[in-house]
Amino acid sequence: MNQERQIKPLYMWWRIIKSTFMWWYLLIAAVVAMIGFAVSNLAMVYLLGPVLSALFNPESATLSAQLEKFSGSETIKAKIGTLLAPILYKQTPLETLKQFAILLVIIVLIKNLFQYIQNISAMQLMQNITNFFRKKLFEKILTMPLGFFHRMKAGALMSRVISDVQMMQEYISDTIADLIRDPLQVVVHYAFLLTIDSKMTLYITVIVPLIVIGMSIIGKHLRRYGARTQEKMAELASVLQEGITGIRVVKGFNAEKLEASKFKKFADKYLHNIMKMYRVRRLAGPFNEIIGAAIAACLLWFGGRKVILGVGPSPAEFMQYILTLFLMMQPIKAVADKVNRIQQGLGAASRVFWLLDLKWVSAPKKGSIRIKDIKDGIKFEHVWFKYDESENYALKDLTFEIPAGSMVALVGHSGAGKSTTADILSRFYIPQKGKVLVDGIDLAEIEDSSWRALLGIVSQEVILFNDTVSANISYGDPNPDTKRIYEAAKAANALEFIEKLPQGFNTIIGERGLMLSGGERQRIAIARAIYRNPKLLILDEATSALDTRSEMLVQQAIDNLISGRTVLVIAHRLSTVLKADKIIVLEKGEKICEGNHEELYETCEQYREIYDLQFGKK
Known part of the structure; x- marks a missing residue:
């Protein structure tokens, strides 16, 4: 420290x-x-x-x-x-x-x-x-x-x-x-x-x-x-x-x-x-x-x-x-x-x-390479990471690939390293050993603003601001497009409840969006990601805090969002990742299994255990 x-x-x-x-x-x-x-x-x-x-x-x-x-x-x-x-x-x-x-x-x-x-x-x-x-x-x-x-x-x-x-x-x-x-x-x-x-x-x-x-x-x-x-x-x-x-x-x-x-x-x-x-x-x-x-x-x-x-x-x-x-x-x-x-x-x-x-000792160094797209994909190469002053590594020798245009899911129990992996991909942290490659370029060499312009992040803990619905959906855009805001809300299944608000899109939703329900806040967050039109979408625990109906609406919104994009999904509920092209099972920071749902259920004991606990034995 x-x-x-x-x-x-x-x-x-x-x-x-x-x-x-x-x-x-x-x-x-x-x-x-x-x-x-x-x-x-x-x-x-x-x-x-x-x-x-x-x-x-x-x-x-x-x-x-x-x-x-x-x-x-x-x-x-x-x-x-x-x-x-x-x-x-x-x-x-x-x-x-x-x-x-x-x-x-x-x-x-x-x-x-x-x-x-x-x-x-x-x-x-x-x-x-x-x-x-x-x-x-x-x-x-x-x-x-x-x-x-x-x-x-x-x-x-x-x-x-x-x-x-x-x-x-x-x-x-x-x-x-x-x-x-x-x-x-x-x-x-x-x-x-x-x-x-x-x-x-x-x-x-x-x-x-x-x-x-x-x-x-x-x-x-x-x-x-x-x-x-x-x-x-x-x-x-x-x-x-x-x-x-x-x-x-x-x-x-x-x-x-x-x-x-x-x-x-x-x-x-x-x-x-x-x-x-x-x-x-x-x-x-x-x-x-x-x-x-x-x-x-x-x-x-x-x-x-x-x-x-x-x-x-x-x-x-x-x-x-x-x-x-x-x-x-x-x-x-x-x-x-x-x-x-x-x-x-x-x-x-x-x-x-x-x-x-203050110069933070573990602050990421500033990259200088600017990129506009993800053409080949993302690769984690032998990534090791631990938090400041922690003796134990949160990620250990993690290696996997996210091909461009594919949907990859990370699953595992709490503390397995799923959110840490997403944070490293978002460049919130830098690994102590190993590297993350984007189209063969070390992520550390890529300019932060250039990289994050390609990202869309939707997490369980939705952060909304004490502003209008429109401002929250178009957050980060100095010149908001009203038509794009409307289309994003529609794709996120948020249009129905937004139009019922007192001033519609111009309604102030309160600090942290407390005027909205959990599912409504989640859909506003998805609309924000859709509006951003990201090349890489990170869904971190995106539906785990929702009731069944809200999860269904959010899942439909996610389906609208992921088309044609590179997606990394993190969820405890396996219902959100069954359609993934590839599922990676993590345990205590290590990758223990990799494959699609059918393959993992047959060959990976840990994945089968998680699945059976949620859905009952097959």
Whole structure:
């Protein structure tokens, strides 16, 4: 079995970030809007200083006073002040105050416009990424061999496509935009703090490593708990899926309490893990709050002291500094929180990328030869096959031929290897030894899509989809032919009951075709095979689950279907194979007899035993 491996966080990050480049225009729009938002947010803070000056020191709130203030200085602060003075200040204090009021409204409008553009662009980008990975995951699942589905539960796979991808979006994709916006705000605010008091700002910077170390410790635990939580969710989904799909068995065996108890057990495990994760995540808030309070206390003492002594920034500038610092702490805190959320999301991402990158060890190699017909026939040559991790071979040195245009039947007790033979012929599995030849060509060398285009498969377990009768009959055809659908249904003896359905061929038949009886579902499956017009027909236990009348109708449909085709029939009921050109008797994976009915009854003890058990002694 392919074990689930640990995937490095940097690799997952790179995969997610690389996917954003497919929608580069949305990424650029979001980044530009984020920059505009950060700058406009800072502009509101910058406006606070001039407003305070205008209110408490009106003489300084004029254009001439401001230009005189910065004249002769070559500092960055003086250059910025000289550049912005004509925009902010007018000739009188009252005109300046009016200008401030107008600018405030304009800045708020611009800020919210940028925020709207950022939100829409980022959301579209993140939804595109989520949709991309969900579709890739389902495409990957569809390409996996049957052995994979024996190992992986349906509920677990559903959990990966739905829950894990959703968690990737909520905890990673949704935070990518914030991880661009928030650091931008931090950089812009930090640069502004340097212009006010560079020395005090550098002292504060020393504390940043403490925050990084603390967040990395918390994040490591969150990533581990995130992965465990998603595993428990997959187990929970599997129990739920099995309980719902097997509801007839559950009720038939009075097992409602058993299933409820099983679900409760896994639900409690999921709750236990998610609360562990929540408790660790909530440590981040208090940790950052304590660090922030320590910074504020130091700033209030050292910075306020310099203002009082007149050796530092002006009171208005100190207010700008305090407000800017607290505005900067908000995105810093948000970044820390987002990093923790990402750690949780990486647990789900590792499960998604493991499946996307999975190479099944026993997957059939891809052939390249395309064929359009079966002219000579099919030959099994010394085929040996066993399932993954099984010690015993399901097929042992199996050799037989299916001449083109003939009907060959496989019979034997349960576990004889009949269905396994059909699966190998369908190329769902590959033999460990030996080979299957089609017109002398090794089946392993034939392209899968080319080979399966020649196949029609009808089995005891009929799989129908929650769609119309027409869609189920023409399944796999992108351009269904209404006339062919009608003719296929007629040949399958299905026309009678289809026309009695509420909307006829347009009737939705429910999940797995549950609105139909077993015999009706079987005939829809035969109609699907007839519509496909296969060169090779595989009937695996095609009538063994039906009552006598349904079997008669199905048998008539099969007779209509097999004419002029190569057919492999597998059935416990010998009434379905008496007309076969050749019958092969299997026992424990080995061929023990071969011939027609008369020959086998006379010469093959095992065949005679099966026949007598079903029909009574001759």
